[in-house]
Amino acid sequence: MRLFPTTSYLFTLLAFTLLAVLAGNSPALPFDTAVFNAIHGLNPSFLDTPMRVVSFLGETAPSILVAAPFAIWLWVKGNRREALGFVIVLAAVAATTSGVKNIFDRTRPDGGGLAFVSGHTSYFTVFAGYLFFTLQKVVGNRRWLIGWRIGLVALVVLTGFSRVYLGAHWPTDVLGGFLLGILLLAPVLRAVDNQRSAET
Structure with missing residues (x-):
């Protein structure tokens, strides 16, 4: 893959x-408990509200509301394949994550729900990763583009951290969500890129 080599x-x-x-x-x-306890041992309570806000964005309704403007923006700017690919890969990650959770049935740190993988992390890995590579087609100003990309990377990092900080996931759930997101994102980016190249 041009954007993500086959070996990688x-x-x-x-x-x-x-x-x-x-x-x-x-x-x-052991890695999970060590990292989890280290984070909760610090107990930086001033992060409670920011982490809840970040985590809230990954819930079903907010995540759709966050993604919709970007899909519309890509479409209006004439990047219809990119807009369609964005919608498809987000739907794919939601469905796949749900399936993986049910297959492994891992318990969350608080004892409830399905832990592996972190759906918030997989979703925003795909969300941010897709936009990281496609916004260059609609954002002409290089400084603005760099700013967007820094923000997207920060979103993924903060989302993953928030899930552990709030006690919703183990660190390996977050890592699994990140890896799953990449596995779903890469082929869609490649397909969209190949279709666009074939048209030019």
């Missing part, structure tokens, strides 16, 4: 598979 993709697939075998079949790995 296969490595990511292998990493996700190994992580799924280890984490998906274990309540918590």
Whole structure:
């Protein structure tokens, strides 16, 4: 892949598979408890509200409301394939994440729900990753583009951190969500890029 080499993709697939075998079949790995306890041991309460806000954006309705303007923006700017690809990959990550959660049935740190993988993290990995590579087609100002990209990367990092900080996920759930997001994102980006290249 031009945007994500085949070797890198296969490595990511292998990493996700190994992580799924280890984490998906274990309540918590030593790494999970060590990182989880370290974060909660700090207890920086001033982060409570910001982390809840970041995490709230990953809920079903807010996540749709966040994504819709970008899909419309791409469409209005004439990048209809990119807009369609954006919608497709977001729907795919939501469905796939749900399936993975049910397959592994891992318990969350608080004892409820399905933990592996973090849906918030997988969703925003796809959301941010897709826009990271496509916004250059609609954002002409280089400084604005860099600003957008920094913001998108920060969104993924903060989302993952918030899920552990709030006690909703183990660190390996977040890592699994990130890897799953990449695995779904890469082929869609490649398909959209190839279709666009074929038209020019």
